[in-house]
Amino acid sequence: MQRRLLLRGMLGAGSLLTMGEALAQARPAAQPVPAPTPPPTRRPPPRLIAIDAGHGGKDPGAIGVRGTHEKTITIAVAQDLARRLTANGRYRVALTRDDDTFVALADRVRHARERKADLFISLHADSVPNPATRGFSVYTLSETASDDLAAGLATSQNAVDRLAGIELGRHSRQVRSILVDLLHRDTANASSHMAQSLLDHFQPPFQPIQRPHRQANFAVLRAPDIPSILVEMGFISNVEDERALAQRSTQTKIADRLVVAIDGFFAARRV
Numbered sequence: 001m002q003r004r005l006l007l008r009g010m011l012g013a014g015s016l017l018t019m020g021e022a023l024a025q026a027r028p029a030a031q032p033v034p035a036p037t038p039p040p041t042r043r044p045p046p047r048l049i050a051i052d053a054g055h056g057g058k059d060p061g062a063i064g065v066r067g068t069h070e071k072t073i074t075i076a077v078a079q080d081l082a083r084r085l086t087a088n089g090r091y092r093v094a095l096t097r098d099d100d101t102f103v104a105l106a107d108r109v110r111h112a113r114e115r116k117a118d119l120f121i122s123l124h125a126d127s128v129p130n131p132a133t134r135g136f137s138v139y140t141l142s143e144t145a146s147d148d149l150a151a152g153l154a155t156s157q158n159a160v161d162r163l164a165g166i167e168l169g170r171h172s173r174q175v176r177s178i179l180v181d182l183l184h185r186d187t188a189n190a191s192s193h194m195a196q197s198l199l200d201h202f203q204p205p206f207q208p209i210q211r212p213h214r215q216a217n218f219a220v221l222r223a224p225d226i227p228s229i230l231v232e233m234g235f236i237s238n239v240e241d242e243r244a245l246a247q248r249s250t251q252t253k254i255a256d257r258l259v260v261a262i263d264g265f266f267a268a269r270r271v
């Protein structure tokens, strides 16, 4: 026993060997080359998803044919989505509003940027004069708006001095312009990929409108460094869409589809 303990001490705590095993290990010729110790695997922190429930407080958004307020649909889906994303610690979420309060558009983007969100999803329900129009659509920032924004950021004297970890102030105006342009392209591409992932994963009963991926100059899509989409979940000016969107079961299904689309988006970005 004493010998065993001695060996144990020589070989390090935790390795209790018989004499035979110890001799086999101690024989110089049989000494295996120690495998390099792998660096400790550190799991990256879960991605942060900014969820933006459109409208709120004094701003009801669109009002449906049966009186449903857009803001009540958007907050219900946002909270559902937040619960699903955070289940099992898969994602972290930042809700731009978590109750019926008014939040200015610029504050919604600022909130997401301050928290360094990896993705921004704005939830809305559309309304048009034609009561027959129905279906969902997804918006990304228009190219011209994105270009204008990039140009403004690059040339402005008091532009954001740090963008996605790049110290813009250190560079000449020309280099700054190139860096901002590259970053914008990357963000625009990623936003389009997310929009496509959503269209790929939205299934019946949700019907897309014609050309469901659209571009517009929406203020909430203007974060230069966060892929951003705005989802119009349906038209509350259409009686069937309004009825469906007001139902918990539909809201839950939309949140489910969004989770699958988000998973697909990040899975593709890892490749």
Ligand SMILES: [Zn+2]
Residues within 6 Å of the ligand: 054, 055, 061, 062, 070, 123, 124, 125, 126
């Ligand atoms: Zn809206």
